[in-house]
Amino acid sequence: MKVVIDGQSVEAEEGWTVLDTARYYGVDIPTLCHKEGLSPYSACRLCVVEVRRGERSKMVASCSCPVEEGMQVITKSERVLKARRMILELMLASTPNSKTLQCLASKHGLTKVRFKGESRDCILCGLCVRMCDEQMMGGAIAFAHRGVERKVSMPFHKTPEACRECGACLYICPVCELPCQGPMEPGELCNACLDELRLDPFPSGD
Ligand code: FES
Structure with missing residues (x-):
């Protein structure tokens, strides 16, 4: 078509x-x-x-x-880019040290985060849950709770037998990696990633 x-x-x-x-x-x-x-x-x-x-x-x-x-x-379009900047800003409010998010924010011209969020180091993207379930056939983790309480969890907060500790959930997580090392005040983005972006313009890993 x-x-x-x-x-x-x-x-x-x-x-x-x-x-x-x-x-x-x-x-x-x-x-x-x-x-x-x-x-x-x-x-x-x-x-x-x-x-x-x-x-x-x-x-x-x-x-x-x-x-x-x-x-x-x-x-x-400007509408699209504005929406992406807003999404990144909201994610960075709760996950400020994610290098992946910092790089994407720099690439989209963000220099500040206007919002304050409770730091939780998870953007609820569900990659770890799907990776464990669909590729590793583990099914050891899942989403628990709803709304602002929603999080990735193990049943009864204990490592289940199904978990082989393969690390695939950490491997695929876009925010579990090495934290951003840039010198930053709260709410500021250092944009130091821009130098790396010139070498690797697609830092999302896809
Ligand atoms: S909604 Fe499409 S990549 Fe997340």
């Missing part, structure tokens, strides 16, 4: 998502909760793009939105 991405008409296969199509043609869309080989979860919304049909447009998560004939996708 024919799809237009950022003004370029391209061919997409039935069953592809907008993200699949964009990446196939080398168009960068940042992601956090998406990984090849794991089921889509659409938790972070960082992959947001604008889809236009005639005069109407809507914002969708590209990782779970299937392509349709004649779809017009805009991956970097």
Whole structure:
């Protein structure tokens, strides 16, 4: 089918998502909760793009939105970039030292975080849960509670027998890695990552 991405008409296969199509043609869309080989979860919304049909447009998560004939996708409109900056800012409010988030924030031109959040070092992206369940066949962790109490947990807060301590959950976590070392006041982003970004423009690891 024919799809237009950022003004370029391209061919997409039935069953592809907008993200699949964009990446196939080398168009960068940042992601956090998406990984090849794991089921889509659409938790972070960082992959947001604008889809236009005639005069109407809507914002969708590209990782779970299937392509349709004649779809017009805009991956970097001001509306899209503003939404991504807001998402990153909100995530950084509760996970300020994540190097992945710091790098993505720098790449999106963020220099400050205006919000204060309770630090919890988890963005609830669900990658660890899906990795354990779908790739390691462990099923040792899951989400517990709802709303602001929601968190990844083990049953009864004890390591279950199903856990082989393989470390795959830590390996795939976008915020469990080495914390950002930049000199920062609370709420400031040092943007030191920008030098690294020139070497690796896609730090999300996908
Ligand atoms: S990557 Fe699409 S919602 Fe997270």
